[in-house]
Amino acid sequence: MPDRSAVLAALDAVFDPKSGQGLAAAGLVQGLVVSEDRAGFVLEVAAGDTARYAPVRDAAEAALKAIPGIARVSVVLTAETAPAAKPARTASLSPQAVDQTRPKAPVPTDRPAHVRRVLAIASGKGGVGKSTVSVNLAAALAARGLSVGILDADVYGPSLPTMTGVSGKPEYRDGMMQPHLAHGLKLMSVGLLTAASDAMVWRGPMASQAITQMLTQTRWGTEDQPLDILVVDLPPGTGDVQLTLIQKTPLDGAVIVSTPQEVALADARRAHALFQKVGVPTLGLVENMSGDVFGRGGGAAEAERLGVPFLGDLPLVAALRHAGDAGAPLVASNPDGDIARRFAVVAARMADVLGI
Template identity: 55%
Template sequence: MNAAVLPDRDAIIIALDQIADPKTGQGLASAGLVRGLTVGEGRAGFMLEVAAADAALYAPVRDAAERALLAVAGVRKAQVVLTAAAKAPTPGVTRVRKGAQLAPDPRADTHGMPPAERLEHVRRVIAVASGKGGVGKSTVAVNLACAFVALGLKTGLLDADVYGPSAPKMLGIDEQPKFEDGKLSPLRVWGLKVMSIGFLVDEASPMIWRGPMASSAMRQMIQDVRWGTAEDPLDVLIVDLPPGTGDIHLTLVQKLAVDGVVIVSTPQEIALIDARRASAMFRKMNPPVPILGVIENMAFFPDPATGAPIPIFGQGGARSEAERLGVPFLGEIPIDIALRKGADEGRPLVATMPDSAVGRVFAAIATSLHGPRP
């Protein structure tokens, strides 16, 4: 086998054009439904972007398209991501040939985008962000969500980190959400409703697919998940963002009305600089997203003998950063082995040991974000 030979793009487009678009009767490529076509060694995939109301109608089309791709010489793995999105072609879309379109650069979408929509039946959306990776954002998001549950609030967690979804592992989930009546039902665990982009994007997919697919998958997360009903709305949804200030953040804030963002940082200077960048990005959004406060994670290591704080990463950095930003300092979470172990084992500490020192810190943060228990 010659590994360097890629599947032929023209053959792929011709194959896809044999499948009829149920709306227009045209072939899929001619109808402009083949977006973000990616062809790599042994694989091919694209995004099938349709109006939200048509998602169910196009599910068999997606399956047929995957079969058609697999029938093309050299394609061993096919992935067609069905996403429910805007009906009109998105600004920035580049037409390449015969109606096939490349995925738009999400940054180009900032202009002329409709205003952010409120999630149906969700009272409040709080995003957890950081500039730097690995500062404990997911650990904080998961445990903060559990702390809201303990306050008696109906709480959801949306894991939006396409580059490294953590909710399934941190919450010990190994099932897939169900698609019912055209909507995805979140999974229920630890009193939470949980949806992870990890359920939609194959973790084994090469990185190169993830960038362009991420924004579309994110839109599906926003539009197609049934978080609650008119009679039984969600009180709060925590959104765990990927690190950085990239496309996902833009898509999220352009599409989804976020009521506020919590910034997580370690006390280190480098993490603080990134936290500053992240908060500047949220403030520059149109409309600006309020910064609800800063949480300092891995704030210190408690001396095993005395419990006295040993400031491994420096001291007080996030607190003074919060002051500089003019936002509340929400609390400091120490380096804690049980917290780390709980995350690794899918048993969040706040749910299993709410009265531990760390459990109480999260409870205090949840209370200050929400107000005292009614």
């Protein structure tokens, strides 16, 4: 097993561009884990500094990899939302404190620990209701008695905090982020980790890194109480960023959300093709905002063309938007309503096909 002091020394050979000190000396090495053939830590920087520190993260990873005996490394770059609001708990994760009290904190692996199934909600376009479906489907799954988490991975426009009324940076405990709890769900959002202005400038590798971190470094479940299902609200689109993310995220299946508009449906086809490319089964298509404005029925026909199940349509109703704005999923606030019934059908199918 590599020596901790050797690891810290190697990290001190990488310089903090702000203070000019080595990373360990500058106090930037948090939650250091050294075990067997692995090493990893959290590089937490001030809000707005993430782009500047991306090369530092890369240099730190290279420095760790160069240490004999270390085969797997992970340096997670996170931004404080507000430097002054840093909780005392986080401060205790200095390298020294970690050395004594947290020798066995896990190094992230690709698959989140104690999570039985990971389901992605995707769309070719933004604004089609992907987050609305994610949050309400998660609530409908929870209503079945399942333990459910939701991960807002939409780096371009994280809306989970608004839609569920949660705010505040997640707490670190034992080297893991604690998800927020609301409406019977465990929640984590890229919007809780970074200032909104940062999210907009994120590019592929950083987006991917943030999502891997939220997946693997959130205490979604425990050995005794695993999470039954994690619903991931993916960024919209079918470009390279999405491809990389989908490849890196251990997905058991995907649901595609589309509006009835022909343009959106062409996007749905591309989304399905993307999942096919990486071997993730498309578990179905949801037509959202069906009704007078956009028409109705395109979703069912499109699902048939794609050879994927049609999971149902959601009408364009003001109550859904108001619920989202008010921070409570409609399925949770009106569990006996028409919308809740529609989501219950989708939830039942998902539970069935995913075997949970």
